[in-house]
Amino acid sequence: MDKNKMKKEISSYELDILKMMWRAGKPLSASEIGGSEYEFTHYTIKIMCKKGLVKACDFSRHGDLFEFCYQPTINQQDFEKIRYMYQETPTAKLKEKYIEKMNEDPQLQQLEKKINEKKEKLKKPFSQF
Numbered sequence: 553m554d555k556n557k558m559k560k561e562i563s564s565y566e567l568d569i570l571k572m573m574w575r576a577g578k579p580l581s582a583s584e585i586g587g588s589e590y591e592f593t594h595y596t597i598k599i600m601c602k603k604g605l606v607k608a609c610d611f612s613r614h615g616d617l618f619e620f621c622y623q624p625t626i627n628q629q630d631f632e633k634i635r636y637m638y639q640e641t642p643t644a645k646l647k648e649k650y651i652e653k654m655n656e657d658p659q660l661q662q663l664e665k666k667i668n669e670k671k672e673k674l675k676k677p678f679s680q681f
Contacts, residue, residue: 560603560638561638562603562605562638565596566596566599566603569593569596569597569600569606570600570605570606570624570631571628572585573606573622573623573624574624574628579609579610579612579621579623580621580622580623581612581619581620581621582597582620582622583617592650595650595653597622600622601622604625605624605625606622606623607622607623607625608620608622609621609622609623
């Protein structure tokens with residue numbers, strides 16, 4: 553079997569998140585990590601949980617918002633030992649997957665349909681003039 557096919561993919565953003573968590577030395581929330589890119593960061597962390605790179609371990613409060621806090625499942629030294637198993641992929645690829653997933657969201661499609669229906673209703677009274 554081809555060794556490259558056996559490699560797990562890790563995006564550069566996922567690697568940045570791991571490095572940030574290792575530097576912090578404590579569990580971090582998506583808002584602490586991603587700041588203005590909270591939704592994308594949260595999506596990325598969910599993927600990292602599925603890959604077994606991080607796990608939810610605590611809660612934190614930011615204003616009225618309660619969030620999970622996450623920590624790496626592997627320390628930096630052990631990760632460096634097995635890093636050859638991971639193939640780093642560009643963050644752009646991960647963002648494309650995120651956008652595709654958002655476009656497939658049925659709630660988003662329903663909301664878009666309702667907005668378009670409202671727009672059409674608003675146009676009708678003005679077309680009489």
